Amino acid sequence: MVSLERTIVPARLRTLTAVVPMLCGLAGVFIANIPISILGGLVPPPLLALAPIYFWCLVRPDLMTPAVTFTIGFAEDVLSGGPPGIWTLAFVLTYALVARQRDSFAGLSGLAAVLGFAAAATIACCVAYISVAALAFLSGTHFPPMAPILGELAMTVLFYAPSTLVVSWLHHKLVGASRGDV
Amino acid sequence: MANAWKIARRSNVQLPLILVVALAVVLVLLGKAQGTLFDKMRAHATDTMAPVLEKVRVPVAGFGRWMGSITEIFSVYQENLRLKDENARLRQWRNVAIVLQGRVGRYQALLHAVPDPQMNRVLARVIGRANRPFLQTMILDAGRNNHVLPGQAVMDARGMIGRIYLTGNRTSWVILLTDLNSRIPVTVASSSGKVGNIQAMMTGDNRAQPSLELVSRTVTLHAGDQVTSSGDGGLLPAGLPIGTVVADGADGWRVALLADAGSSQDVEVLNFSKPPEAPPASAQLPAEAAGLKPQAPPAPVTAPAQAAAPAPKPPVAAAPKPQSTQAPPPAEAEAVDR
Numbered sequence: 001m002v003s004l005e006r007t008i009v010p011a012r013l014r015t016l017t018a019v020v021p022m023l024c025g026l027a028g029v030f031i032a033n034i035p036i037s038i039l040g041g042l043v044p045p046p047l048l049a050l051a052p053i054y055f056w057c058l059v060r061p062d063l064m065t066p067a068v069t070f071t072i073g074f075a076e077d078v079l080s081g082g083p084p085g086i087w088t089l090a091f092v093l094t095y096a097l098v099a100r101q102r103d104s105f106a107g108l109s110g111l112a113a114v115l116g117f118a119a120a121a122t123i124a125c126c127v128a129y130i131s132v133a134a135l136a137f138l139s140g141t142h143f144p145p146m147a148p149i150l151g152e153l154a155m156t157v158l159f160y161a162p163s164t165l166v167v168s169w170l171h172h173k174l175v176g177a178s179r180g181d182v
Numbered sequence: 183m184a185n186a187w188k189i190a191r192r193s194n195v196q197l198p199l200i201l202v203v204a205l206a207v208v209l210v211l212l213g214k215a216q217g218t219l220f221d222k223m224r225a226h227a228t229d230t231m232a233p234v235l236e237k238v239r240v241p242v243a244g245f246g247r248w249m250g251s252i253t254e255i256f257s258v259y260q261e262n263l264r265l266k267d268e269n270a271r272l273r274q275w276r277n278v279a280i281v282l283q284g285r286v287g288r289y290q291a292l293l294h295a296v297p298d299p300q301m302n303r304v305l306a307r308v309i310g311r312a313n314r315p316f317l318q319t320m321i322l323d324a325g326r327n328n329h330v331l332p333g334q335a336v337m338d339a340r341g342m343i344g345r346i347y348l349t350g351n352r353t354s355w356v357i358l359l360t361d362l363n364s365r366i367p368v369t370v371a372s373s374s375g376k377v378g379n380i381q382a383m384m385t386g387d388n389r390a391q392p393s394l395e396l397v398s399r400t401v402t403l404h405a406g407d408q409v410t411s412s413g414d415g416g417l418l419p420a421g422l423p424i425g426t427v428v429a430d431g432a433d434g435w436r437v438a439l440l441a442d443a444g445s446s447q448d449v450e451v452l453n454f455s456k457p458p459e460a461p462p463a464s465a466q467l468p469a470e471a472a473g474l475k476p477q478a479p480p481a482p483v484t485a486p487a488q489a490a491a492p493a494p495k496p497p498v499a500a501a502p503k504p505q506s507t508q509a510p511p512p513a514e515a516e517a518v519d520r
Contacts, residue, residue, distance in 0.1 A: 035228075035235065035310025035321050036242050044313055066202035073206070077213075077220065079227060081355065082316040084213020084220040089206040096199050132316050135214060136362070142387040144362055148315035 020174045021063045024052040024167060025072035033079035044148055046155040047124065049076055051163035053091060054120050057098050058106045060175060069095040083135055090127040094120050117164075118157045125153045225350030228310075228321055232353050235309040236323060243447065301419060302453035304328050306336075308446060309353070318361045318388060320344075320443060324451060325352045333417055335452045341423040341440030342411065343449060354451075358443050359424070360386045367414040368424060368437075370394070370407050381412060384424070384437055391428065391436035403427050403435050419454045 028048030049072050056064035073088030080087065098105055098120050108116040129149045136143050213220055254261070289295070306328070310321035324330045326349050334346045336356050344364065348355040357364055364386035369379045381397040394403070407427040413420025425437040 033312070034231075035312045035319075036238060044315055066199045070202045070206060074209070077209075078223045080314050080317065081224060081312060081319055082314055083210075084217060085206060085210035086316070088209050089203075092199075092202050092206045096203060099199070128315070131210060135210075138214075141365075142362060142385060142393075144316055145388050148313075148388055152315050 017175050018063055020170060021052055021056040021060065022068045022071060024056075024170060025049045025064075025068070026075055028052055028163070029072060029075045029079055033076070043155055044152040046159040047076075047087075047121065047152065048156075048159060048163055049073075050091070050094070050121055050124060050156060051117070051160055052167050053095060054098060054105075054117055055164060055167045055171070056175075057095055058102055059171065061099060061102070063175065064095075066092060066095060083132055086128050086131050087124075089131055090124040093127050094124040097123055114157065114160055117160045118153075121153055121156045121160075125149050125156075221348050224355070225325075225348055225353070228353045228355070229325070229350040232309065232323060232350075235321065236307075239307070239309050302329070304330055304451040304453065306330070306354075306449055306451055308449060311444070315388075316362060318358045318386075318443075320356045320358065320446075322346075322354045322356060322449065322451070323352065325350045325354050327351050329453065330354045330451050331453070334454065335411070335418050335422060337422065337450045337452060338441045338443075338446040338448070340442070341425060343441045343443050343446060345418070346451060356449075358386065359384065359392055359439060359441075360388060360390060360443070362386055362388050364392065366418070366424075367412045368394070368409050369412040369420070370403060370409050370427060373404055373406050373408070380407075381414070382409075384409065389436075391425075391430070391438055393430070394427065394435040394437060396435075405429055409437050417454075419452065422452075 026049075028051065032045045032048040053064060053069055053072060057069075069091050070088060073091035076087040076091070077084050105116045105120075129144065129146070133143050304324050306322040306324035308320050309323045312319050312321070320343075322330070322336070330346055330349055332346050332349055336343045336346060342359065344356045344358040344361070345366075346354050347357040359366065364384075366384045368382050368384045370382055371379055380401050380403065383395045383397070384392045385395060386392045394409075396403070405426075405428055409424045409427060411418045411420055411422040411424060423440055425439040428436050428438045430436045
């Protein structure tokens with residue numbers, strides 16, 4: 001089987017493949033925010049959109065740009081129903097930090113790769129929690145409890161391996177490495 | 183394969199990154215100031231997803247019941263005994279309730295009691311639930327087309343679940359009483375009977391039991407006190423059952439909710455648009471409202487002949503019978519009412 005990164009991609013398809021990371025992120029947002037609670041709401045849904053952001057931020061930052069990350073975060077805000085802009089800010093700041101340490105994160109493999117993603121997810125959850133806590137402070141309401149966001153962090157890390165399998169498969173089949181690297 | 187994991191080196195994203203971060207901060211502030219734009223988008227998205235959610239609702243609910251029954255199967259016998267005992271006690275209470283209902287009806291007729299404002303009820307089905315870290319909500323299959331509006335109370339068979347906070351054309355979102363943003367004025371009916379009703383604010387904090395903030399610091403609550411909506415502010419009708427008071431172990435009080443938002447499938451949305459009827463003036467209660475003439479003030483004591491003589495009387499053959507000063511028995515009062 002010949003993967004697309006080793007073939008010459010036609011110019012017309014190149015535009016199409018460029019939007020695959022964004023579509024993956026949006027699909028993750030949609031799946032994670034389907035308002036169906038199979039386990040009776042015992043566990044919060046994972047941040048499935050974070051895996052494509054993290055993966056393509058390391059592998060193809062020219063496709064997973066800050067604007068794309070902003071769009072995915074905006075979709076997460078709209079569908080999750082939380083305070084507006086929280087996940088947009090969390091995803092963008094996580095992207096910024098991961099992009100700054102790309103070489104360190106990209107060099108990880110195995111369990112260390114999972115820990116690297118866990119660090120990125122922790123950043124996202126911390127930013128979201130601090131933002132909501134700040135808004136609650138301004139509104140004079142209760143601070144949000146820590147347990148739900150910790151549960152979401154745990155679920156996100158737990159779902160990293162299957163998410164990355166799907167994302168890397170799509171990457172090899174549809175996107176490929178940047179042409180300068182091939 | 184190794185090439186696929188190579189990192190693209192051409193990434194000059196610093197400037198757009200700063201701009202995008204600034205935009206995200208602006209978005210947070212904008213969402214705080216103008217949340218309606220987000221709400222419209224959410225309502226539109228939910229309306230679009232509604233047919234799919236309605237289709238998957240039944241299998242998902244069945245799967246949820248199956249998952250829940252896995253642990254319950256080992257306690258079926260004990261549960262059956264408990265339910266039989268509870269059923270026997272509830273039958274006794276049912277008889278008491280029937281007697282009390284009749285008595286209350288007679289008192290209402292006697293006092294010309296102002297009836298509770300009529301409330302339209304919309305029956306809705308739960309088609310989605312979201313348990314996010316910063317939002318606990320459920321989605322109903324009734325929206326503006328069914329005259330469901332933000333602010334209306336949502337009840338299940340046991341008690342209040344929450345309020346509508348976002349409506350689309352065919353769907354609506356419910357903010358649960360346990361949600362972080364939920365604040366409901368409530369009345370706590372003391373079970374000891376030593377103090378009257380206590381006003382409090384029930385606030386959610388994403389825990390299963392919302393907390394109670396007392397308006398007055400001088401009163402003391404007791405575990406088991408009944409909590410109902412107070413109706414303050416006119417947003418919610420008064421008297422909706424909510425739960426009972428429990429101690430939270432840290433000098434505070436919480437409310438064990440009667441409703442179970444996690445398992446409710448069919449709920450009622452209460453339309454409280456009609457203003458409550460103004461009660462009659464206190465001077466008219468209870469005698470005049472019951473159709474009786476007010477009692478005449480006592481006449482000054484004078485000579486017996488004068489006292490016996492009636493005041494100016496119309497020249498008619500049959501004078502009206504003097505009004506009795508005693509209140510009639512309930513049966514007589516009911517007859518007057520009718």
